[in-house]
Amino acid sequence: MINNVKNVFSIKDLENLSGIKAHTIRIWEKRYNVLQPMRTDTNIRLYDLASLQKLLNITLLHDHGYKISKIAAYSEEKIPSLVREITSSKNAKNHAISAFKMAMMNFDQELFFNTYNWLIAEKSFKEVFHQVFIPLMNELGLLWQTDTISPAHEHFISYLIKQKLVINIEKVQTQKPSKTDKVFVLSLPMNEIHELGLMYINYEIVLQGYKAIYLGESMPIENLKDLKKHFESIVFLSYFTVQPERNIVNEYVDEMIAQLLDENTSLWYIGRLAEFIHMEKRDDKVVVFNSISDLVDKI
Helix, strand or coil: CCCCCCCEECHHHHHHHHCCCHHHHHHHHHHHCCCCCEECCCCCEEEEHHHHHHHHHHHHHHHCCCCHHHHHHCCCCHHHHHHHHHHCCCCCHHHHHHHHHHHHHHCCHHHHHHHHHHHHCCCCHHHHHHHHHHHHHHHHHHHHHCCCCCHHHHHHHHHHHHHHHHHHHHHHHCCCCCCCCCEEEEECCCCCCCCHHHHHHHHHHHHCCCEEEEEECCCCHHHHHHHHHCCCCEEEEEECCCCCCHHHHHHHHHHHHHHHCCCCEEEEEECHHHHHCCCCCCCCCEEECCCHHHHHHHC
16 A cells, blocks of 8 residues: 555654644644545545645644634635745745655655755855754654655655755865864764765865865774874764664774874764763763754864
8 A cells, every 4th residue: 555655644644744743633634624635444544745745834834823724714726825925035944844855755856956946045055954954854864763754765855965965065175275283084984874964064164174084984993094194183073873883882982092092183973873972981082062063163
């Protein structure tokens, strides 16, 4: 019934994608007839992509103070047109996130580019990344964990965001580094493939005038040692999303300390698994960050 690439959704999927509780969706359906679900033989509600799009639009209007009774009375054409009016203002973060979700669910590259171009006409790349892409990526993690989206969806949207990162990194890389007191070496541990966060940090480092050596995914610790022959003062920066596994995070960090740390070297860590690093007995050259914003402030 539901293949790997979803185009039919359960009410729980709608809750995960819209943030509106399943209980509330049921009430809105019963009382106001805002959605017309399909039903299985056993009377379980199922929804198509058009229903998802409509619910995301209704959620946006509801968030902007429209009463559900009023929204329900609008024609099918009126709801998207009101959404366009609201989102033509600069405060369009939630609409952009919804549009990117729809682009992902439909594998719609054109919608992704149109939404991005519309955002970048009003905001800097840094603002787009912080206000839209970071919250979107956090949501994608949860959607993936709850089986609301498939790996195909995540890979599709991640690749498009990655393209935008590469273009913007290249723009800032044309400037010669203006700060030479340290060099940043960015890498991911073995079997870690989530690199969007690390790529964005690379962008920020170069933007701020430092040299960044980007090594990317699955980089063995012993290979990082080679960099010490080339540069005197290095910050080794790692992003832990799914690797190293939680039970060996501290062993991994100990190994990096043993192989890399000296008076001219620092180790910086960020990511979901970095919060499990025990800091009590660590050197002050070992730093853990709770967010990309905190890390950027420290550069």
